Amino acid sequence: MQDFGKLFRENNIIFVTLALCLVFFLISPRFLSVDNMSAISRQIVPIGLIALGQFFVVVSGNIDLSMGMGSVLFAIVLGVIFGVTGGVALGIVAVIVFSLAFGFVNGLLVAKLKLPSFIVTLAGLFIAQGLSGLIIPRGQQIFLMGGFFRFVGAEKYFGFYASFLFLVALFALAYVVYNHTRWGAYVIAIGNSEENAKLAGINVDRVKIGIFMFSALCSGFAGVILSSRMGFVQPGLDGNGLLLDGIAAIIIGGTLILGGRGTVTGAFWGLLFIGVTNNALNLLNVTDVWHQVFKGSIILAALGANYVLWQSRQAEAQ
Amino acid sequence: MKNRIDMKGIDKSFFATRALNNVDFSCVSGEVHALVGLNGAGKSTLMKVLGGVISRDSGTIEVNGTPVEINSPADASAQGISMIHQEYSLINELTVAGNIFLGRELRKSGPFLDKKEMARQVKEQLDRFGLDLDPYKPIRELNSGEKQIVEIIRALMSDSWLIVMDEPTSALSEEDKGRLFEFIRRMKAEGISIIYISHHMPEIFGIAEQVTVMRDGQIVLSERTAETTEDAVIATMTGTELENFVKPHKEILGEVLVNVAGLTKNEAYQDISFDVHRGEILVLTGLRGCGAPELAKAIFGLDGDYNGTITYRGAALKPGRGPAVAVSDGMGLVTENRDKNGILPQLSVRDNIALPFLEKSVKAGVLDGRAIEKVVTKAIADTSTKTSSPNQEIRFLSGGNKQKICFSRWLDPDLEFLILLEPTRGIDVHAKADIYRIIEDLAERGVGILILSYEIDEVIMLADRVITLYQGQSVSEFTYPNFDKDQMLADIAGVGQPH
CATH class of the missing domain: 3.40.50.300 (P-loop containing nucleotide triphosphate hydrolases)
Structure with missing residues (x-):
């Protein structure tokens, strides 16, 4: 019994997510159908990419608010290159280069100028939003047609969407990097104490710049996959909603918002939690406004329960 | 090799x-x-x-x-x-x-x-x-x-x-x-x-x-x-040179203000008992880890996890009653860690001084600016705090002046008992003298004062009575003017203690 208690506390996000699934299933049996599971797996990909990039940023004690509008901007870069030249590969390369450069600037400002990441990336958010509207005026869009976009948006292998498999592969890669390379240890060290990390001889600036380049690259991937699924790009996409869902996923997954602590598997379960919640509220025909209210309440309840459990663990440790 | x-x-x-x-x-x-x-x-x-x-x-x-x-x-x-x-x-x-x-x-x-x-x-x-x-x-x-x-x-x-x-x-x-x-x-x-x-x-x-x-x-x-x-x-x-500091002699005639009896908290301190009279300066001294800061926390109501009793103004105190109750009862505490617990660094000197007086400065629901101004001006003058203006942000002040501001909060006439943890840690000689003067003035006014100090010269300069602690146990007590510095040092260093 005591072992179960421990198991529950250490993996509570898994239990909470599964319990949520059960509740939704009881309300609407359609929820657990293969088709719906498959739909969820596709819906969570862009959020998952944001969550993954944000995970490293947050563990390092920072935040990247530009990730959501960044994906919109990077999707537009893809759309414009594709629209003008018709070249998909060129468009993807442009997204990768452009997003890495964007992240590099963010990282440079945070690491070298010691500006708070909140401010740097908030500015980045507005700049990305403005540039998006500048390149494609509101109300207009560029259509993405062709085999590649169909592949990214809808192709399945062994019953799984290609984009979902890509996400899982990226999470697996992140798991290895976070737990089994120096890079992961340095991100944790910087999030715990930048001063002590420096004393241990770690090149803190380089790690920070790398973290922001990775998060921007994740935004780029998210933008490509989201727009491929929809078949067009336009500046009116809800990038900030994407950003907030991504942040919510990792926080629900047990990442400390102050930095220094978090697990990749926790982040993945947090992502499933958000994905399941979004999907179920749609499935139950909850209207848009109530959708947000319910989502907020569910997050609050889950995090509140998590916090109470965390306190009991602290008390146990004493 | x-x-x-x-x-x-x-x-x-x-x-x-x-x-x-x-x-x-x-x-x-x-x-x-x-x-x-x-x-x-x-x-x-x-x-x-x-x-x-x-x-x-x-x-x-x-x-x-x-x-x-x-x-x-x-x-x-x-x-x-x-x-x-x-x-x-x-x-x-x-x-x-x-x-x-x-x-x-x-x-x-x-x-x-x-x-x-x-x-x-x-x-x-x-x-x-x-x-x-x-x-x-x-x-x-x-x-x-x-x-x-x-x-x-x-x-x-x-x-x-x-x-x-x-x-x-x-x-x-x-x-x-x-x-x-x-x-x-x-x-x-x-x-x-x-x-x-x-x-x-x-x-x-x-x-x-x-x-x-x-x-x-x-x-x-x-x-x-x-x-x-x-x-x-x-x-x-x-060394042999004895400082020829003569503390003004004064009779401690006040009644017992605080009585601590058999206070014990597992590893922090054991079976500590003492009285503090009105107008008396009692100094606890020891090495770091002697248990005095933990004792102070218990008396101020920050920590309720102890055995034994604390009596204040004749009535037993409820363990862990919290600082808000302690302050309304006329107690004050100046912590050793000013930057962390003592001041609000982003606020001005004025706001830092006024903070504990705000409750009392309300007139018809709004703050009485003029009354606050008076308190602030008086506090700056009384403590000889050096600041370019009351609007100066407190974080730009020197350590000594910050400490004076922390003190000035407690120059409240309702104050009856003040606890000071390392009152002159990290501050210069001139500021020290000012702070000693403030402490003496408060005692003169009848405030009971409990000080924790790790500096032996300061202990001797300030105290009416000294209790030495070693690893949470009280070792000896000295009453003015019979302060034997070498004996005090030996006692706080655990000489002759079972180890």
């Missing part, structure tokens, strides 16, 4: 103050060298020079007879010198092995960490010194004794042969102390050299081969511990 380090003729001045004056200091492989002295004697400065944290004005440092340049902490570690500080430099969320190898990780082929090999090497070191610790455990799950072990192992594994420990036992439980001493004995046997900064005489005479006493930036005694005594060391710490 035997290693030795020799510091010769080290001088260091800070502006007009001569912190180190022609100091010679040596340390040899396989020995513990205890470094002793009162606050401000120059111990830390000497060790900072050795560690490359500050530069020396003149003198040489030789390792095995060859002069070396130590101008940065990196230079020091290249020479095999490591400092273990009281604030640990570990990463809480990483494991023991992860911390020890942080910044110089072992890898398998490719980018992958070789966690097994790192853990194995750490385990090997732990075994070598007879220590039991899981290399995979995260630091956050360790107690302070275990964290200290990790710091030391990290130093040893980066090829350090000289470890400087600054009051290493101050935060340790009895059990952890025993383990540390055993660890130190084993390190000695392995040829490691240790500089051990401490005031605990039983500890020093238990593990050190050599003891050096500093006073006013000079070495005043350096002997083999086998050839000297605890009393001789104590006597040289203070």
